[in-house]
Amino acid sequence: MSASAELFAIATSRLGKRFDQIMALDGLDLGVARGIIFGLLGPNGAGKSTAIKILTTLLDASGGSAQVAGFDVAKEPVEVRRRIGYVPQLLSADGALTATENLNLSARLYGLRGAERAARVRDALAFAGLDGVADKLVRTYSGGMVRRLEIAQATLHGPEVLFLDEPTSGLDPVARHTVWDRLLELRRSRGMTILITTHDMEEADVLCDELAILHRGRLAAVGSPAALKAQVGPEADLEDVFAHFSGAVMDQGGRFRDIRESRGTLQRLG
Ligand SMILES: Nc1ncnc2c1ncn2[C@@H]1O[C@H](COP(=O)(O)OP(=O)(O)OP(=O)(O)O)[C@@H](O)[C@H]1O
Ligand SMILES: [Mg+2]
Numbered sequence: 001m002s003a004s005a006e007l008f009a010i011a012t013s014r015l016g017k018r019f020d021q022i023m024a025l026d027g028l029d030l031g032v033a034r035g036i037i038f039g040l041l042g043p044n045g046a047g048k049s050t051a052i053k054i055l056t057t058l059l060d061a062s063g064g065s066a067q068v069a070g071f072d073v074a075k076e077p078v079e080v081r082r083r084i085g086y087v088p089q090l091l092s093a094d095g096a097l098t099a100t101e102n103l104n105l106s107a108r109l110y111g112l113r114g115a116e117r118a119a120r121v122r123d124a125l126a127f128a129g130l131d132g133v134a135d136k137l138v139r140t141y142s143g144g145m146v147r148r149l150e151i152a153q154a155t156l157h158g159p160e161v162l163f164l165d166e167p168t169s170g171l172d173p174v175a176r177h178t179v180w181d182r183l184l185e186l187r188r189s190r191g192m193t194i195l196i197t198t199h200d201m202e203e204a205d206v207l208c209d210e211l212a213i214l215h216r217g218r219l220a221a222v223g224s225p226a227a228l229k230a231q232v233g234p235e236a237d238l239e240d241v242f243a244h245f246s247g248a249v250m251d252q253g254g255r256f257r258d259i260r261e262s263r264g265t266l267q268r269l270g
Contacts, residue, residue: 009034009069009161009193010055016063017050017217024050026217027064032210034160037187037194039204042214043246048197049089051214052163055195056086069160085154089165089197093149095139099130102138103153110157124152127182144175151182155192162186164196168203176200180207201238213245220245 010032017025025047032038040048053059055068057077066073069083093102103121112120125134128148138146147167155162167183168176180203186192198204204211205225212222221228221241229236232244 006070007034008032008067010038010067010195012051012055012064012066014064015051015054015061015066017047017054017059018062023217025054025061028214028217028219030212030219030222032193032195034193035187035191036209037183037196037207039208039211040195040197040214041199041204041211041242041246042220045216046214046246047217048214049165050217052086052165052195052197056084056163057081058086082157083160085157085159085162087147087150087154087162087164087167089169091146091150093138093146093153096137098135098137099125099128099141099149100134102149103156106153106156112157120156124156127155127185128152129178142175143171144178147171147175147179148182151179151186155186155190158190159192161193161195164194166197166199168198168200176203183207201242205238213242215246 008031010030012028012030015025015028015030016023028047028051030051040051042048050059054061055066055073057073057080061074068080071079071083073080094105097105100121103124104117107117107121125131128145128151130145130149130152133141133145138149141149151162151164151167154164164183168179171179183194183196184207187194196208208225210222210224211228213220213228221231223231225238228241228245229238232241236244
């Protein structure tokens with residue numbers, strides 16, 4: 001394992017993906033330290049889901065390279081798959097099955113057997129807070145319960161790196177908090193590295209140790225929520241950061257430094 005693989009759970013180098021005329025990813029360089037919750041932000045179409053699909057070996061890149069958990073996604077996809085969990089943007093649990101049945105399916109997929117499988121499924125139900133409804137059909141669950149089940153399914157095999165594509169979109173504030181709580185628990189108790197995408201700036205601020213903002217397949221900014229806010233201005237919140245790095249200012253062709261300086265000037269004058 002290289003030195004960078006020891007430091008980084010995820011590393012990409014000039015990663016590119018072209019769909020016909022669209023450059024969905026355009027030379028993305030990203031390093032995600034081990035054991036943190038990392039948020040990938042960016043407007044619709046920025047390339048977030050494309051990046052996740054390449055990192056989870058579901059899609060081939062058209063340029064550059066990426067390592068996950070120390071292995072190359074293109075050259076060693078089986079090693080990568082063993083070490084990751086993935087919760088996709090669209091629902092993945094089967095509504096016609098119970099929570100126990102969904103978990104048993106995932107456990108079988110990961111090659112877990114016998115007493116170990118039963119124990120892992122039991123732990124996963126407790127982790128997801130679904131013990132009491134384990135034998136009810138998932139289609140009767142609330143959105144938050146389904147998401148917690150999906151997180152439990154994706155982590156049954158104890159992955160090093162967990163990818164979640166918009167895990168809380170469409171959830172009410174209480175359900176959203178129960179999902180955050182489960183992700184914080186995975187980081188705390190298992191030292192898991194977690195990469196999420198989100199359009200929710202509160203979620204990015206509260207949950208993530210570090211953020212990257214994608215814009216048209218390129219990295220527009222990277223840093224802790226506090227560092228990014230400080231870059232934009234003394235009063236800036238993450239909504240300002242998002243608008244600054246991915247919004248109209250960039251489309252008008254302004255360079256970051258110019259914008260920052262003019263904002264600073266306005267603030268001094270104002
Ligand atoms: N299979 C595909 N074929 C053609 N174009 C695609 C395909 N998948 C994605 N794209 C295009 O690539 C770009 C990036 O899409 P992607 O889904 O990665 O964005 P995203 O950041 O996840 O957006 P959202 O916030 O809406 O989920 C978009 O322009 C999209 O239309
Ligand atoms: Mg997406």
